[in-house]
Amino acid sequence: xxxxxxxxxxxxxxxxxxxxxxxxxxxxxxEGEHCRLLLFKDEEMExxxxxxxxxxxxxxxxxxxxxxxxxxxxxxxxFDIDGTRFSDPYGNGFLGREAWGDLxxxxxxFLSPVKGTDFDWEGDSLSYIPYEDSIIYRVxxxxxxxxSSSGVKWKGTFQGILExxxxxxxxGITTVELLPVNEFQEVILPELVQGNPFGVDKPTGKINxxxxxxGFYFSPKAAYASLETDPGRxxxxxxxxxxxEGLELMTELYFTGKEPASFVLDVxxxxxxxxxxxGIHLTGYFPLELLRNDPYLSKIKLLAHSWxxxxxxxxxxxxxxxxDFLVDMRRVLKGDEDQMKHLAFRMRNNPSDRAVINxxxxxxxxxxxxMVSYDTKHNEGNGEKNLDGNPYNHSWNCGxxxxxxxxxxxxxxxxQLRNAFLLLFLSQGTPSIxxxxxxxxxxxxxxxAYCQDNEVTWLNWNLVKKNQDLLDFVKALIAFRKxxxxxxxxxxxxxxxxxxxxxxDMSYHGVRTWCPEFENFRRxxxxxxxxxxxxxxxxxxxxxxxxxxxxxxxxHKFDLPSLKEGKSWHIVFHTDEIExxxxxxxxxxxxxxxxxxxxxxxxxxxxxxx
Numbered sequence: 001x002x003x004x005x006x007x008x009x010x011x012x013x014x015x016x017x018x019x020x021x022x023x024x025x026x027x028x029x030x031e032g033e034h035c036r037l038l039l040f041k042d043e044e045m046e047x048x049x050x051x052x053x054x055x056x057x058x059x060x061x062x063x064x065x066x067x068x069x070x071x072x073x074x075x076x077x078x079f080d081i082d083g084t085r086f087s088d089p090y091g092n093g094f095l096g097r098e099a100w101g102d103l104x105x106x107x108x109x110f111l112s113p114v115k116g117t118d119f120d121w122e123g124d125s126l127s128y129i130p131y132e133d134s135i136i137y138r139v140x141x142x143x144x145x146x147x148s149s150s151g152v153k154w155k156g157t158f159q160g161i162l163e164x165x166x167x168x169x170x171x172g173i174t175t176v177e178l179l180p181v182n183e184f185q186e187v188i189l190p191e192l193v194q195g196n197p198f199g200v201d202k203p204t205g206k207i208n209x210x211x212x213x214x215g216f217y218f219s220p221k222a223a224y225a226s227l228e229t230d231p232g233r234x235x236x237x238x239x240x241x242x243x244x245e246g247l248e249l250m251t252e253l254y255f256t257g258k259e260p261a262s263f264v265l266d267v268x269x270x271x272x273x274x275x276x277x278x279g280i281h282l283t284g285y286f287p288l289e290l291l292r293n294d295p296y297l298s299k300i301k302l303l304a305h306s307w308x309x310x311x312x313x314x315x316x317x318x319x320x321x322x323x324d325f326l327v328d329m330r331r332v333l334k335g336d337e338d339q340m341k342h343l344a345f346r347m348r349n350n351p352s353d354r355a356v357i358n359x360x361x362x363x364x365x366x367x368x369x370x371m372v373s374y375d376t377k378h379n380e381g382n383g384e385k386n387l388d389g390n391p392y393n394h395s396w397n398c399g400x401x402x403x404x405x406x407x408x409x410x411x412x413x414x415x416q417l418r419n420a421f422l423l424l425f426l427s428q429g430t431p432s433i434x435x436x437x438x439x440x441x442x443x444x445x446x447x448x449a450y451c452q453d454n455e456v457t458w459l460n461w462n463l464v465k466k467n468q469d470l471l472d473f474v475k476a477l478i479a480f481r482k483x484x485x486x487x488x489x490x491x492x493x494x495x496x497x498x499x500x501x502x503x504x505d506m507s508y509h510g511v512r513t514w515c516p517e518f519e520n521f522r523r524x525x526x527x528x529x530x531x532x533x534x535x536x537x538x539x540x541x542x543x544x545x546x547x548x549x550x551x552x553x554x555x556h557k558f559d560l561p562s563l564k565e566g567k568s569w570h571i572v573f574h575t576d577e578i579e580x581x582x583x584x585x586x587x588x589x590x591x592x593x594x595x596x597x598x599x600x601x602x603x604x605x606x607x608x609x610x
Contacts, residue, residue, distance in 0.1 A: 005067075005068040006051065006054065006065050006066070006067060006068070007022065007023075007065070007066035007067075007068055013027065014027065014090075014266075015027045015028065015029070015062075015089075015090045015266065016028070016088055016089075016090025016091065016092070016218065017077060017088060017090075017091070017112065017114060019072065019114070019115075019116050020066060022066065022068050023066060023067050023068040023069035023070070023072075024066070024067050024069060024072065024114060025064070025065075025066045025067075026064065026065060026066075026067065026077075027062065027063070027064040028062070028063055028064075028079050028088060028089075028090070029061050029062050029063075029089075030061060030063065030079065030081040030086070031061055031081070032081035032082040032084075033082055034052065034081070034082055035052070035053045035058075035063040035079060035080065035081050036050055036051060036052045036053065036079065036080040036081075037049075037050075037051045037052075037053070037065075037067070037077060037079060037080075038050055038051075038077060038078050038079065038080055038085065039051065039075055039076075039077050039114075040075070040076045040077065040078075040111055041074055041075060042074040043074075043076065043095060043111070050080075051065075051067060053065050072114050075113070075114040076095055076111035076112060076113045076114060077111060077112055077114060078109055078110070078111050078112065085109045086109065087109055087110045087111070087112065087216065088112050089216065089217070089218075089263075090218045090266075091110075091112030091216060091218060091219055092112065092115070092117055092218050092219050092232065093112055093113050093115065093219050093222070093230065093231070093232065094110040094111070094112055094183055094216060094219055094222060095110060095111045095112070095113060096108065096110055096111070097110060097183060097221070097222040097223060098222045098223060098225070099223065100142070100156075100186060100223040100453075101186055101187055101205075101207055101453065102187070103187055103203050103205060106185065106187035106189060106203045107189065107203070112219075117232060117274065119232075119233060119236045121236070121240060121276065122240065124239070124240050124243050124244075124276055125243070125276075126243075126248075126276065126278050126299070126300065127243055127246065127247070127248045127278055128278075128299070129174050129175065129248055129278075130490065131301070131316070131319060131355035131430045132350070132355075132428075132430070132488045132489060132490050133174065133482075133488065134174050134175050134248070134430050135172065135173045135174045135175065135430075135431055135432075135433075135478055135481070135482075136173070136174075136175045136176075136177050136250075136357065136430060136431065136432035136433070137168065137171070137173040137175065137176050137177065137432075137433060137435060138177045138179070138359075138362075138363070138432055138433065138434050138435060139161065139176055139177065139178055139179070139435045140178075140179045140209075140210070140363075140435070140457065141156070141157070141158060141160075141161065141178055141179070141181055141221075141224045142156040142157075142209075142223075142224065142453070142458075143156075143209075143435075143453075143457045143458045143459060144156075144160065144161060144164070144435055144459055145157070145160030145161065145163070145164065145459075146160075146458045147455065147458040147459055147460050147461060149460055149461040149462045150164075150459070150461050151461060152164065154226035154227075156224070157224055157225055157226045157234070158181075158220075158224055158225060158226070158231070158234040158235050158237075158238045159225075159226040159229075159234060159238075160226075161176070161178075161238060162237070162238050162241055162242075165241065165242065165245055165247070168247065169245060169246075169247070170475070171438065171471075171474070171475055171478065172475055172478035172479055172482065173247070173433075173478070174246075174247060174248060175247065175248040175249070175250060175278065175279070176242065176247060176248065176249050176250070177249075177250040177251065177252065177279075177281060177432070178249070178250070178251040178252065179210060179211055179251075179252050179363065180210070180211030180212065180215070180251070180252050180253065180254050181211075181220055181221050181224055181235065181251055182211075182215050182216065182217050182218075182219065182220065182221060182253065182271075183215055183216040183217075183219040183220065183221050183222065184208065184211045184213055184214070184215030184216075184221065185208065185213065185214070185215065186207055186208050186209070186211070186223070186453075187203045187205075187206075187207065187208070188203065188204070188206040188207065188208050188451070189203055190203065190204065206383070206451050207451050207452075207453045208450065208451070209449065209450055209451055209452060209453045209457060210363060210450050211254065212254045212283070212284070212450070213254070213256070214256050214258075215254075217253070217263075217267040217270075218267065218270055219231070219232070220232050220234075220235045220275075232274075235275060236275055236276070239275055239276050239277065240276070243276070248278035248279065249277060249278055250277060250278055250279035250280060250281055250301060250303070251271065251275075251277060251280060251281070252280075252281040252282075252283055253267060253268065253271065253280055253281070253282055253283070254283045254284045255267075255282070255283075255284040255285055255286045256284060256285065257284060257285030257286075259286075261287040261290055264286050264287055264290070264291070265287070265290055265291065265294060268280055268282070268291060268294075268297060269294070269296050269297065272296070272297060272300050273296070277300065278300060278301060279300050279301030279302065279303065280297075280300065280301070280302055280303070281303040281304075281321060282302065282303065282304045283304075283305070286304075288304065288307060288308065292307060292318060297317075298317060299317065300317065301317055301319060302317060302318050302319070303318075303319045303320075303321040303357060304318070304319075304320070304321065305320070305321065305322045306320050306322060307320060307354055316352075316353070316354065316355065318354045318355070319354055319355035319356060319357050319430065320354060320355070320356050320357065321356075321357040321432075323362065323365075325346055325349075325356070325358040325359065325360075325427070325429065326359055326360055326361070326362065326365070326394075327394055328342040328343070328345075328346050329342075329343070329346055329358075329360060329420070329423045329424070329427075330360065330371065330393075330394035330395065331394050332346075332423065332549075332551055333396075333416060333419055333420055333423065333551065334394065334395070334396040334551075335523050335551045335552060335553060335602065336394075337520055337521065337523075338520035338521075339523070339551075340517070340518050340522045340523070340524070340525050341518050343423075343525055343549060344508055344516075344518070344525060344527075346358070346423075346427055346429075347426065347427050347428065347506075347527055348427075348428055348492055348493045348495070348506055349427070349428060349429055349492065350428035350429055350489065350491065350492040350493075351492055352491050352492065355429065355430055356429040356430065357429065357430050357432050358424055358427050358429040358430065358431050358432065359424070359431070359432040359433065359434070360420050360421075360423070360424050360433075360437075361433075361434050361437055362434065363434070364390070364447070364448065364450075365390060365393060365447050366393050366395055366443075366445075366447045367434060367436065367437055367441050367442055367443055368417060368420060368433075368434070368437040368440075369413075369417070369437070369440045369441060369442045370395070370442050370443055370444075370445055370446075370447070371393070371395045371420070372395070372396065372397070372398055372412075372413040372416040372417055372420075373397055373398070373401075373402060373403075373413060373442065373445070374393075374395055374397050374401060374402060374445040375395060375396065375397045375401060376391075376393075376401075376445075377389045377390070377391065377393065377445060377446070377447040377448070378402075378444060378445030378446060379445075379446050379447065379448050381446060381452065381456065382446070382448060382449075382450075382451055382452070383451075388448050389446075389447045389448030390447060390448070393447060396416070398412040398413045398416060399412065402444070402445060411578055412602075414469070414470060414578075415575050415576065415578070415582070415602065415603075416602065417440075417470060418470075418473055418573075418575040418582040418604075419551075419575050419602065419603070419604050421473065421474055421477055422477065422547075422573060422575065422604045422606070423549075423604075425477050425478065425480075425481045425487070426481070426487055426547060426606070427487075428487070428488065428489060428492060428493065431481075433474075435459060436459040436463075438470065438471050438474040438475075439463045439464045439466075439467045439468075439470060439471045440463050440466070440467040440470055441459055441460070441463060443456050443457060444456060469581045472581060473581055473582055473583060476583055477573075477583075480572070480573075483536075484534065484542050484543070484545070485534035485535060485536060485542055486505075486529040486530070486531055486533060486534035486542045486545060487529065487534075487545075489505075489533065489534065493505040493506035493533070495507060495508075499532055499533065501530065501532045503528070503530040503532070503544075504530065505529075505530055505533035506527065506528065506529055506530070506533075507527070507528045507530075508525060508526065508527060508528075509525070509526035509527070509528060509558075509559075509561070510522075510524070510525070510526065511524065511526075511556055511557065511558050511559065512559050513526070513559045513560070513561045513562075514561075523550070523551045523552035524548070524549060524550045524551065524552055524556050524558075524599075525548075525549045526546060526547070526548050526549075526558060527546070527547045527549070528544070528545070528546050528561055529542075529544065529545040529546075529547070530544055531543045531544045531545070531609075543608050543609055543610055544563065544567075544608070544609035545572075545606060545607065545608055545609070546560060546561055546569065546606075546607040546609070547604065547605070547606050547607070548597070548599050548603075548604065548605045548607075549604050550599040550600070550601065550602070550603050550604070550605075551602060552601060552602070553601045553602060554601055555598055555599060555600050555601055556598075556599055557596050557597070557598045557599070558596060558597055558598075558599055559595060559596045560592065560595060560596060560597060560607070563609045567609050567610060568591055568592065568609070568610070569591070569592040569607040569608070569609055570584075570590060570591050570592065570607065570608050570609075570610055571584055571590040571592065571605060571606070571607055572584055572606045572607065572608050573604065573605065573606040574590075574603070574604075574605050574606075575603050575604050575605075576600040576602075576603040592607065
C-alpha cells in the first residue's frame, strides 16, 4: 500500500470520513487517550495501515486529521481507541451487512468503505405538499414486498417499493413514510448479566424487525438494497422517482436518548439534505427544542409524539403524531359510553400552530382488520407467554374471536372497517394508514409483532383480490376527501359564521337539527359542513355535507338540516349498504325524500347537498 502523510487537522468538523482533494479527512469522537485509524485493503482481515491521530489535533474527545493518499481504491476503515476497535458512527456504509439476520456476524465490528456520495439528482426538489392535502401511507421496507405474492422482482427492498409506485398512485396517497431504514442491528443481541448462570453470550435468532433501537444513523440499511446497487444510491433513486411522480417520501428516525443532542441534529440534517426527504418522523428520545428551532429543517415536515407547548403559526411544518386519535376513535367505533364529545373534537382538531396526524392503526398495536376481529391480543408467537404488548386495544371482534366463515360476522367486520375509514378520512387532521390496512392485512391478533419477520408481518398481496371491495372503498374515499376541501381545511373549523353566509363552517347536531346531544349515554351525532368555507382548486365553493354517525347498536331517526330552495340531500356513503359496498358511485347519489332519515345501527351516512 502507498505511503501516507498526515496533514494538520485544520478542522474538527464534519465528523466521519470525507474524501478531500489530497486524500481523506477523518474525524471521530472517543473517550480514551490513543485513537487510531485502521485502513483495510480489499476487505482483508487485518489492517494494511494503522495511523495514529496526533495528540495536537485533538479537541476535547474529538480526534481529527487529514491523511494524504492518492489511491483510495478498495479501502475500508474503522477506528481504535486504546486497543478497542469500533465502527464509525458517521459511516455512510458498512461492509458485511448485506444479508438480513446474519447471526454469525451480528457481533462483528463492521468496516465502512472509503467512498464518495455523488448522485445525479437531475434538478430534484421537495414536493412541499401541505399537511391538509397530504395522505400518508406508512410502509415497512422489507415487509411491504417480501411476500411471494408481491409481484415485484426485488422483494423486501427500496427497489421493491419503486416497483409498487403504480399501485400507490392508484390508491391515491400523497406521502410514503418508511419505518426506520438507517442501518440498525436486526439481530437482537443478548443482554449479559454478571453472575447469571442462565445467560447466553450469542444471539438466539430473535429479530428486531421494526428497527427500533441503536444503530448507525448515517447509512441506509444495506439489507434493504437490491443486489445491483448500494443502499444509498437505491434510496436516493427511490426519492427521485417518487418526486417525479408527484409523491413525497418521509422516513422514521428512532433515538434511544443516549445520543448527544449535537449528534441527533447532525443525523436529522443529514437525512434531510443527503436524501432530499420531504419529512422525518422522530420517535424515541430527542432534543425537541433544538430540532424545532433549527433553520435548516424549517421547510420539511417534522413529526413527533408532541411538540408540547404552543409553538406559533410559523412552525406549521411541525406535526403531533400520537395515539390520541386512535384511542378516541376506536372507542367511538365500538360504541363505548361518553364518546360523542371526543368524536366532535377529533373531527375538527387541526390547530393553527401545528398539524396533527390521525390514524386508526399503527406499528405497535392491532392492524385495522385485527381491530374488528379480536377482543384480546394473541402474541404467543413472540415467545413471551403473551405477556408483551398493550392489553388495551379498544377493539371489538364483532361476535367471534379471530377467523370465521360466518357471513354475518364477516359483513359486520367489513362494515366496521368502512366506518373506521370514514372516521379517519372525514376528520380535519392529516390521515395516515398502515400499508395493507386498505386490503385487510391481518397479523392474526398479534399486537406487538416487533420480532415477526415472516408472513405475520409481510403483506399478503393476494388479499387485494379477496378484499377488493374494501380496497375499492378506501380508494373512493381518498378521492372523495381530495375533491372536497371542507374535509381538509388549512385551519381548524371555528364553529362560527365568520363569512356571514348564514351558516357556521362546521356545526354539531343530535337527532334533531341544531340540538347537539353530548350526554354520556349518547352514541349518535350529526356534523354539518358548510361548503362556503371550502374553496376548490377551480375557485368554486364546495358543496354542503351532512354526516350522521350512529355508533349505537340501535337505529335512530335523524332530522336533516334545511337547504336552500331547489337543493336536496343525496346520499354519497352509507356503510350499511352491503350490496353497494357502502357507497354510491358518481351520478348515483340517492336523493333523500322528506325531512328525516332512519339510520341503521353502527352506521355512518354521508349526505351531499345539490
